[in-house]
Amino acid sequence: MKSADGRWPTGLAQVGEPLPAVPESPEIAAKSVGGVLVADAALARRILQHDPELMVRYMPEGMHDSLGCPLYRGGRFFGYAQVYRTRTAAPFDETDIKLMHDLCARTATAIDNAFHFTREHQTAVVLQRSLLPPAATSSAAAETAGIYVPAGGTVSVGGDWYDAFDLSSLRIGLVVGDVVGHGLEAAATMARLRTAVQTLADLDLPPDELLAHLDDLVRRMQIEADEPDSVGGSYLFAVYNPVTRICHMASAGHPPPAVVLPDGQVEFPPLTPGPLLGVGDNPFEVTSVTLPPGSTLALYTDGLLGRDATAGMAQLAADLADLCTADRSLKTLGSELIGRHPDAERPRDDITLLLARTRAVAEENTAVWEYPADPAAVHDARSHVNAQLEAWGLDHLLFSAELIVSELVTNAIRYAGAPISLRLIRDRVLVCEVSDPTNTHPRLRRALSSDEGGRGLFLIAQLTARWGSRYTASGKTIWTEQHLSGL
Template identity: 55%
Template sequence: MAVPRAVPPVPLNGVVVVVIDGRGLVTHWARGAAELLGYAAAEVVGTPARGLLGPRRYPRSDEPYGGAPGGRVLALRHRSGGLVDVWVRLLELGGSSAVLALGVAVDTLSAWSDESALGRTLLAQDVWQMAVHGPDLRIRRSSPAVARAGRLRDDGFDPLVSMSGMDGDRTGADLLRQVMESDEPVVDASGVLRDPQPGKSDLIYSMTAAPVHDLRGRVNGVMTSLVDVTERYRSVRRLDMVYRASRSVSGSLEVERTAQDLVDLLVPSMGDLATVEIAEATLRGGEPPRSVRGVHGDFRRVAVKHAHGPWPAGQIQAGEVLPQVRDQPRFRDLERGQVLVVNDPADYVAFLGDDPEAARMVPDGLFAAIGSALVARGMVLGYVQVYRTQRRLAFDGQDAKLLEEIVTRVALGMDNARRYTREHRMAVMLQNSLLPPLSSTTAAAETAGVYLSAEGEAGVGGDWFDAVPLSSLRTALVVGDVIGHGLGATATMARLRTAVQTLADLDLGPDELLTRLDDLVHRMAEEAEHPDTMGASCLYAVYDPVDRSCRVASAGHPMPAVVHPDGTARFIDIAPGPTLGVGGMPFEVTEVEVPPGSVLALYSNGLIEATRREDGGTYADAEAEVLARLADVAGPGRPLDDIGHDLVEPLRSAPHRPDDITLLLARTRAIPASCAAGWQFPPRPTAVARARELVTEQLVRWGLDDLAFSTELVVSELVTNALRYARGPIGLRLIRDQVLVCEVTDSSNSQPRLRQARDTDEGGRGLFLVAQLTARWGSRYGTSGKTVWTEQLIDPAG
């Protein structure tokens, strides 16, 4: 709620006028006296004036407020019986013995005295600029500081009215008119008062303005109080820029990002243009030089900023290598951390030399330049330069000190980013060296992998993928994600991938393999310094091209997706078990039929998270988006590398990926029914001869006569072993592809073992013979019993 404004007192308001004749009688009693003392004129006129006096209340030196020169304070009787302190002055009336008594209540006199003293004090002090402006904004009254500041000019123009930046983009004149129009004061509004001479420093003032009223209470001017806060403003600005350099600019772990943050900090706060050039070795994470002998094409401009529009086309652009600049002593000063200040454009041109390409480093309209080397731990990482073109102001020692403080902090942050870049590249190289080839082809599937390491401060993670050939032409597809980032996660990933390959060679089922992998993570956690951070998720799938089945088990990993040949896409609904390292819970196997030509997609959680960050939706929305993209790009017969590229490429340029992105694609194949044959035999001795006979007939039909003899021997030994050590029926299956697979299945759980038979032994040479006649052999357990399998190479020419 607005407070009512008091009307200024009119001169002589409240003055008491009384005329006393030579006999001391009151002859004239003005209305002001009646209002002050309560007596009507009829009650006083003709009475002795002495009757109005009360007892003396103050010695002359103790009169309230000291009274005023030419009079004294008297205690006059009020009609109510009280006393009123009145300052009284007696004036003789010429030509008579009468006197004129003028009186003012002490309270009124003290108010006049304070207001008058306040005005005189403000206009007499010489500390800050105090002035009273008329409606035309010309100065009517002012303190000596106003004249000393050059504001009292012959043309009547006050530089204050051109002050910029007052409460936004308004000028000082706009603000003064606002005060007069709104009749409301403005307190501590800051603005810049520019000197008309180029090269002079701008001055920052804090202005307080209040309306001035005439005797009728109308606004007829404005009072301004101006305080120079230039140094305070510069100190605050320096602290702010140094703080921002410490907190934001020097906190990034990317060299290019740090450089761009630096020019964003310097422009427009310090200049109109700024550039940062970085040594090529710094960008690669290598060791930058400790001393430079000029510039010889080994520094690249990585960041630019222009305060008044895009970067000029005629200047060296971001990404270009600097032209050659000859060596000179100033480079030694820069290497020692000194700031180079050049307020003469000709001097700056001479510093760069006469190379025509070097002229592209000089901005148009250059007025002043300042630069410094980015030096950290005795190494020259690069350079930073700031230019003033439209701002006609020279750089001074305060600017040099500020730039030195900023660059010192930024250089340390940039060196940290350089070392992080080196370590990150080493970690990525290690990660890539531990991953399998990106593409592979087997009888079961064609596979292709995509791996993108995390960006920003997260560092490389522990994601991995693998495609492991199994027995009987099957293929295992694996994707895993280790908790955490850095070399520790990479090392854990390597151990888990090796373990998966070893366990896969044992032909374990997906659930059994994850169980044993979980035990391994438990043992690794016991060895780790921080066991709570040890863990991983993993998805293990086995695809069989003969029966076209895919058996999947998950340890806390995202569910895989499949795109059928007709273009329909869906997620394989699996029951995810706990992540590796939790323990105590079984893993469930989900079996689905996958038509040949389908594309299986196994991925890490980073793909979903990156998609969610890009689209800004929920996790479920991101999953749906990934599935929709996969359906769009996974056309029939389209190369898997192209599918992976189209699926991941939109996320490659996403800034600050917090996690690795891993994708494994597999296009399934199928073994034709004509390329597989199977039989069941009762557990009788005649089964061996019958098995040899059927195998020979089948190989003749396939045109594999050259393998008939060796295959007969293999089948004879395996079926004989099954009759000897197992009970129940015996299964035999042949599969023809790039190799010939022979499988013998029985009900025994005993593991066949290859051993060296002695000369006196009657047996023990069967598996040795099998190993000599085949390229690979092994055994695997099923839900009941086991299967012994062999592989023989098929001559492509045959």
């Protein structure tokens, strides 16, 4: 509502007030959609049926002429625009009527676009949030907390995401990624990549190989896309091992994580980012850092850094040094870090932050033995396992653990050869690992009644909560997990 002299008549409807209903009339019905209603004072009074209250609310004092036009677009009615002449007696001409029609048509289009944008924005946010993992997790390797803040203002939600999931042998995978573009397409691409990452991670691939496979997937997605340049993004994958306390990480065009050591020192590992996903041609490099227990990893997307990444990283380091203390929860730390962002209320880009506070398995909770490729080593392995489980007070797992170790060590001796390594890890579960120098992948199958062998892995699958294998630099490791309760 606006007046030429800056003063809005007190009798007319004010901002926020409901408008009284106007009775139906032939003049209004004739031009109710798409047309401009031109009315002088006499016609306006007839339309309002000379109702004193309606005339006060709809006709300013001294009105000579008026134009009215509905805001109508795509079958939706958004409102009605009305202009008046009170000081000038000349009626509105054809140019005024055309201008009124064009203004209302453009306004209705803008409002309709805003509705579409808002609906898509809300849908993308709901989709994005539904695909993210729980905000906080706790495992033998680390405690984690994630925060996602969608872009505000006129920017649609992007394809940022984070993830934290358990891997074999008590390890944890930490993920943060940023998909190119915004809107539903970016959220859908994020969903496909997140599913692929979890599938590839379940194969126990090292970070560089996982990124290489993910890069191949993105390039296939580019071939399928109408706009290939709209598919891609940056990605950071880290794997932390609570037994060795080593974190391996690789980056596809993503900034390095911040590491806060227990003494409060903040560092950025010397990570060499590879190309963005979808570029190809270049290999990805793995960076390894040893983290003392109680260290905090901060993985983030560029929305947290702002337009100047170098200045943003410096500010992040300063904020972490100030806020990251052992007695502050990760959830509180994340909220305070986001709160210090200059655009925290309405960020220009999505802000994603994943915090992980590392834990470690005590040395007394691990035991390692090596054996030659000698059948007699199976007896030694069983004896070592039985003695260690008795020392740990896990006598109820003796029978099942002995069968598992016997089968795995026997297969290693028969098909792989020396050196053979056996490791037990006690934490929330009992982990048994047998490593050998071959890359032959074990295959579970159901043996026929006439077969003399082939039942070992089937038996292991029945005795364990989880089992699998992963390749190492010198061969492979077959691992199993048993609940400490024995159930």
